[in-house]
Amino acid sequence: MAAPVVAVIGGGQLARMLAEAASPLGIHLRVLAAPSDEGADQVVTDVVVGAADDADAIAQVAAGADVVTFDHENVDHDALDALERAGVAVWPSVATLRFSDKAHQRRAFAAAGLPVPDFEVLDDPAVAVERAVAFAARHVDVVVKASRGGYDGRGVWMLHGEAVADFVGSWDGAPLVLEPKLALRGEVAVLIARRPSGDVAAWPVVETVQVDGMCDEVVLPAELDPSVAERAVAVATEVARVTGAVGVMAIELFLIESEDGTGTDVIVNEVAPRVHNSGHLTIDACRTSQFEQHLRAVLDWPLGPTDPIAAAATMVNVVGTEGHDPRDRQADALAAVPEAKVHLYGKAARAGRKIGHVTVTGPDRSVTRERARLAADLLAGSD
Numbered sequence: 516m517a518a519p520v521v522a523v524i525g526g527g528q529l530a531r532m533l534a535e536a537a538s539p540l541g542i543h544l545r546v547l548a549a550p551s552d553e554g555a556d557q558v559v560t561d562v563v564v565g566a567a568d569d570a571d572a573i574a575q576v577a578a579g580a581d582v583v584t585f586d587h588e589n590v591d592h593d594a595l596d597a598l599e600r601a602g603v604a605v606w607p608s609v610a611t612l613r614f615s616d617k618a619h620q621r622r623a624f625a626a627a628g629l630p631v632p633d634f635e636v637l638d639d640p641a642v643a644v645e646r647a648v649a650f651a652a653r654h655v656d657v658v659v660k661a662s663r664g665g666y667d668g669r670g671v672w673m674l675h676g677e678a679v680a681d682f683v684g685s686w687d688g689a690p691l692v693l694e695p696k697l698a699l700r701g702e703v704a705v706l707i708a709r710r711p712s713g714d715v716a717a718w719p720v721v722e723t724v725q726v727d728g729m730c731d732e733v734v735l736p737a738e739l740d741p742s743v744a745e746r747a748v749a750v751a752t753e754v755a756r757v758t759g760a761v762g763v764m765a766i767e768l769f770l771i772e773s774e775d776g777t778g779t780d781v782i783v784n785e786v787a788p789r790v791h792n793s794g795h796l797t798i799d800a801c802r803t804s805q806f807e808q809h810l811r812a813v814l815d816w817p818l819g820p821t822d823p824i825a826a827a828a829t830m831v832n833v834v835g836t837e838g839h840d841p842r843d844r845q846a847d848a849l850a851a852v853p854e855a856k857v858h859l860y861g862k863a864a865r866a867g868r869k870i871g872h873v874t875v876t877g878p879d880r881s882v883t884r885e886r887a888r889l890a891a892d893l894l895a896g897s898d
């Protein structure tokens with residue numbers, strides 16, 4: 516039997532880590548990488564260079580593939596529609612990919628009865644400012660989000676009062692979503708994998724720590740009352756069903772005080788229909804990594820066990836510092852933290868850019884947090 520071929524649109528670190536998981540499974544991975552993409556081309560032998568909105572390039576990478584999947588969601592939907600119509604397996608489906616739009620998420624989740632914050636979608640410029648004024652009158656602090664194209668906190672603005680309407684009035688990009696700024700007790704994520712048949716497997720809930728809107732650290736397990744953890748997984752499972760997810764989906768959740776003040780409510784923040792930063796620690800800390808699971812799910816193979824292989828684990832992102840190549844610091848970092856599992860993506864170290872991550876497993880959360888932080892700081896050159 517020939518090797519199964521998985522075509523990945525996008526050539527960043529997620530495609531690179533999918534390739535690392537594909538190799539032992541005997542899966543041939545082919546990547547469509549834009550000329551500016553960095554990460555995957557250094558480890559993948561079969562690379563088509565082209566833009567993710569170029570229908571010809573998409574057709575070329577899909578030719579003969581068993582399934583087409585994604586490293587990012589900024590893909591031409593019409594080209595994918597054509598592939599789906601031609602009988603090519605595209606997972607997640609185009610319908611699921613539409614959920615990478617925050618306005619679509621909020622509307623669809625509210626309609627499905629999922630817990631979401633109060634929100635307003637501004638997609639009609641004629642009434643946008645008027646609606647923004649009304650929303651800002653209801654909520655002291657407002658979070659304004661670009662419905663598309665944002666990541667790592669770029670595309671999210673915390674504003675209040677007249678600044679909300681001023682911002683909306685001068686905006687000419689994608690539709691905006693307004694939400695109240697919530698008093699967060701914490702943020703968690705649930706990673707879930709789903710097969711085309713509907714079988715699902717979720718990893719234990721992880722805690723995510725953001726700095727300036729960007730995920731900085733992920734800790735397993737999240738410190739939660741078991742009933743809250745159960746609720747988080749139930750909400751995520753419903754999100755996966757509502758979105759028709761196939762492959763791995765990351766569901767970011769907010770924890771807030773319940774209205775009666777006696778407990779904690781789980782609210783959906785956003786979802787990503789793909790492998791995700793909040794799941795990187797599954798490579799070193801769980802029996803099946805998100806990358807292996809994604810490949811198994813999109814090929815409609817049986818899913819693997821998701822349980823942790825250690826009592827605790829922490830992942831810390833290695834964020835670029837101008838002028839420092841983390842590879843130059845690797846020996847020092849490993850000397851200081853020999854148990855660190857280092858993943859560098861081969862990307863240029865621009866300031867504020869995620870260029871790698873470190874995972875440490877161990878007996879408890881605090882030890883793993885401290886050790887992973889030390890290794891990541893040494894690699895980033897920010898010590």
Ligand SMILES: Nc1ncnc2c1ncn2[C@@H]1O[C@H](COP(=O)(O)OP(=O)(O)O)[C@@H](O)[C@H]1O
Pocket residue numbers: 632658660665666667668669670671694695696697698699702725728729767784785
């Ligand atoms: N409504 C909100 N209330 C409070 N904090 C928020 C709200 N929306 C977003 N944030 C904060 O901003 C971060 C980034 O927002 P998010 O919508 O997840 O954007 P991104 O696509 O950049 O990850 C969140 O992880 C959270 O820390």
Ligand SMILES: [Mg+2]
Pocket residue numbers: 767785
């Ligand atoms: Mg987010």
